[in-house]
Amino acid sequence: MGEKKVRIGFYALTSCYGCQLQFAMMDEILQLIPNVEVACWFMIERGSYEDEPVDIALIEGSVSTEEEIELVKKIRENARIVVAVGSCAVQGGVQSWEKDKPLEELWKTVYGDAKVKFQPKMAEPVSNYIKVDYNIYGCPPEKKDFLYAIGTFLVGSWPEDIDYPVCLECRLRGNTCVLLEKGEPCLGPITRAGCDARCPAFDVACIGCRGAVGYDVAWFDSLAKTFREKGLTKEEILERMKMFNAHNPKLEEMVEKVFQGVKE
């Protein structure tokens, strides 16, 4: 590293703040301090400025208000590298679970006829509005996801995506298969690895929080077929897969394939 500090910004859209919290809770952050300068990070730094130029912009949260659309555009203009952090920023988050329902209906369920002075909108991933250079997956991401990405950026290189599913890590850990041996609707086969199969290791089915494996290798159709054989309906399969993949362009089309011509 040269003498010049790397300027980073951590920006929040609409989220649970878990990605920032995970980042803030890393002891390794103390080692980062000498190398980085925080231009914006409201959760930790009172002297935060959203307008400042930065080398690395980390964005947490889904775009859920009109104001947040303007904010992500501003961040993009000011940043050299934009990183979408966590399932809200990358996939739209769990608040996208019902993305096909009209916003008015959701609003009415929660707020009735009342109005507020801000403009809400249906949650969307950051990449729907600006170019994103790199994704850090997870709800929340693992600490090592941050370390790998930031560490790689700091040495002037570029991190790679993981292109294999949770199943692989689960098998390597020697866990009992939650899907085949217990019949639970585990999303491990289509979900991006990197968590070391955290949930199946506790005998709990994967809910897919890291999103579907990229590069079109997520076999929604094969898994849908397995789920169908276990008695799940198309709606049940879609509901579960949409929890963290509601904005995935391949999902419905591939699940649909399995059910073509089948009367529910």
Next chain:
Amino acid sequence: MKNVYLPITVDHIARVEGKGGIEIVVGDDGVKEVKLNIIEGPRFFEAVTLGKKLDEALAVYPRICSFCSAAHKLTAVEAAEKAVGFTPREEIQALREVLYIGDMIESHALHLYLLVLPDYLGYSSPLKMVDEYRKEIGIALDLKNFGSWIMDELGSRAIHQENAVLGGFGKLPDRSVLEDMKKRLKEALPKAEYTFELFAKLEQYEEVEGPITHIAVKPRNGVYGIYGDYLKASDGFEFPSEEYRDHIKEFVVEHSFAKHSHYHGKPFMVGAISRLVNNSKLLYGRAKELYEGHKDLLRPTNPFANNLAQALELVYFTERAIDLIDEALAKWPIRPRDEVEIRDGFGVSTTEAPRGVLVYALRIENGRVSYADIITPTAFNLAMMEEHVRMMAEKHYNDDPEMLKLLAEMVVRAYDPCISCSVHVARL
């Protein structure tokens, strides 16, 4: 000619969880209006989980908030279990409370050291305190790491625990891990006490001194704790959790995606200080001694006392967790999970999240959520918080606006608001 005043605004309050702002409007006769603008987008958690399978809804609810995800998970699970008519075994309840305490320790340590302390020491960020306050930062990291570790072991991870499920846990750690946890709890105690002593020295700001109605859960089993089936107010009135809607009314205000709440028509407070005000008689151990010795600082009339109350709870819950682990170990080996038959029904759970009373009301029909109402501590507190910011503003609106902004933020931070939590928002 009338004077022209610009509003004094904090667009984005720093060092809190979530996105909110403060707006103070001053006129010729003093402070005209004080608003906490909650600008975080709406997340419709009740609406998106409506009609969903129970286990999937339970996986989503904790995502309302990261700082208190264990609180959300465990409260939602209990509401669901009450709805279907299932009561977990005592040892499972004890271990769930230990998991909850992990959240309490992590959240309090984080709030006190990283969010609150920098204001008092004149820093804008805890990152800048590292050189000068190495010991304090070290204790902060140790305590929050320790809370995280408890949640890792019992909940699968520190944020969004998946290992808390209907009927118990997916898996439980080995007995040796719980023995180790006990040892480490004992080691954490001096650090918790140091935190209490540190925060006992801090300014209390008399500007915001005044009567406050406090509401807290009436703890189960007569011991200061997290779970309970009644809510209790400091005016002496108590009511079963199921009747929360008869006494606490929610309403929408136009400057916030989070609703406000009134108890019997008036703002009220929840949180660590409210727990102490209502339940201090149920304390025991070292925390009881510290409470007796510092009653003058742990005043029911000042929101800043919430900081010290959290520090006291670091001591209390560290000791309490040891007893809960002993309860579980006495029944070892423990079956992690019971089968739960999903029947139709309605259940309300009220627990003490780190920031105060958390309510989950769930109706289950055909294995799916047919009604969900979630009210978070921050939503309960917003009306009272606005009152206290107003009191601070009324004393300082003629001073340097930068100073007023800092003081107003400090009032908000004393409440330890969880703004993400507050905007998921409930059905009217």
